[in-house]
Amino acid sequence: MTDSLPIHGNYRGYYTKRPSFHDPRLALIPSNIFKDARILDIGCNEGWVTCEIAQQLQAKEVIGVDIDDGLIRAAWKRRRTVWSQRPRISSPSQPSPSDSGDEQKPKRSKRPRSSQGEEKTKNRTERGEQLYSFPAAFEHMFGPLPIPPAELPGERSQFPHNVVFRATDWLKEGTIDDWEGYDVVLALSISKWIHLNNGDEGLLSFFQRIFSVLRSDGIFILEPQGWETYHKAKRMDPGLKKIGDSLRLRPADFERELLKVGFRSVEHLGQTGKGGLHAHLLKALVYELYSSNRLPACFGSLPEMIVPLMKLKAVGG
Ligand SMILES: C[S@@+](CC[C@H](N)C(=O)[O-])C[C@H]1O[C@@H](n2cnc3c(N)ncnc32)[C@H](O)[C@@H]1O
Numbered sequence: 001m002t003d004s005l006p007i008h009g010n011y012r013g014y015y016t017k018r019p020s021f022h023d024p025r026l027a028l029i030p031s032n033i034f035k036d037a038r039i040l041d042i043g044c045n046e047g048w049v050t051c052e053i054a055q056q057l058q059a060k061e062v063i064g065v066d067i068d069d070g071l072i073r074a075a076w077k078r079r080r081t082v083w084s085q086r087p088r089i090s091s092p093s094q095p096s097p098s099d100s101g102d103e104q105k106p107k108r109s110k111r112p113r114s115s116q117g118e119e120k121t122k123n124r125t126e127r128g129e130q131l132y133s134f135p136a137a138f139e140h141m142f143g144p145l146p147i148p149p150a151e152l153p154g155e156r157s158q159f160p161h162n163v164v165f166r167a168t169d170w171l172k173e174g175t176i177d178d179w180e181g182y183d184v185v186l187a188l189s190i191s192k193w194i195h196l197n198n199g200d201e202g203l204l205s206f207f208q209r210i211f212s213v214l215r216s217d218g219i220f221i222l223e224p225q226g227w228e229t230y231h232k233a234k235r236m237d238p239g240l241k242k243i244g245d246s247l248r249l250r251p252a253d254f255e256r257e258l259l260k261v262g263f264r265s266v267e268h269l270g271q272t273g274k275g276g277l278h279a280h281l282l283k284a285l286v287y288e289l290y291s292s293n294r295l296p297a298c299f300g301s302l303p304e305m306i307v308p309l310m311k312l313k314a315v316g317g
Contacts, residue, residue, distance in 0.1 A: 001070060006236075007193075015046055025273075025281060026052065028269045034058065034059045035057070037061075037184050038181070039182060041063070041188075042065055044064030044071075046071055051078055051082045051163060054160070062162060062163045062164075064166070072165045081144050082159070085136065164177070171198060171205065171209065182215060184219045184221065188223040196243055196244050200248055224254050225251065227252070258282075265285050269282065
């Protein structure tokens with residue numbers, strides 16, 4: 001995708017305008033839903049929220065997808081940055097890099113070894129352990145630290161090995177990862193863009209596709225953008241304006257539409273922020289599903305076929 005108008009909400013530098021370290025929207029979501037979960041983050045942009053979930057919320061596997069391949073490249077880079085800058089602890093019994101004598105005899109090299117980078121910012125914890133982190137300035141100068149391959153059992157489900165990024169128009173194509181299904185699907189600040197580019201029908205297909213990739217008792221977290229924000233987006237492009245002017249559904253209708261698609265319940269998780277950063281989150285739960293519902297989304301119109309079945313099951317017990 002070129003650097004043309006961000007008609008999909010595919011903004012560059014999006015997260016530099018938002019609170020960077022802890023996204024306040026995540027605080028509205030019960031953190032236990034992420035623990036050991038397989039998660040899809042649709043419209044992950046440059047991957048900041050995706051990495052935060054993978055690193056800090058004990059997710060087993062996180063797949064971030066975005067329609068813009070340039071943003072996906074930035075997301076992979078973000079993964080290395082977060083990895084480089086993670087705080088590390090060394091116990092008092094382990095000699096730290098600075099205790100090893102290296103500090104007295106600094107060696108010059110073009111790329112710093114991680115230990116040299118770590119020496120810069122060390123603090124002692126209460127238990128006498130030392131905390132190290134790779135200074136951001138080092139990354140600017142030398143690039144992020146390389147990520148070693150996962151070797152130990154369990155490492156695959158830990159950051160940074162537990163997160164991947166894919167470039168795809170998820171509404172139309174999904175991703176190969178959908179096959180296994182997800183415990184949690186996130187769609188944060190993307191519904192407006194799906195709606196304006198694909199109309200009411202497209203948005204309903206989006207909800208149906210999400211429903212189809214969720215596992216039994218899976219959870220869909222949606223942050224619908226307010227209707228008042230559509231007008232500015234429509235002004236960006238005549239195509240968006242044309243579709244935007246034809247829309248009948250409003251964000252206030254989404255809750256009803258989710259229930260029609262087959263979600264068991266919709267809960268309001270709360271609001272955070274102000275103005276352009278204002279967020280209101282919904283959490284929707286799926287029914288106890290037939291295993292057939294785990295068929296991959298690449299079967300296209302399958303969700304439409306399955307949803308009525310789910311309703312029948314719910315009514316018939
Ligand atoms: C406004 S950003 C929101 C980023 C992130 N979800 C957040 O809230 O922090 C919307 C993102 O959705 C992506 N997007 C829009 N339509 C998409 C589609 N059909 N498939 C995948 N990603 C899409 C855009 O490229 C953009 O990065």
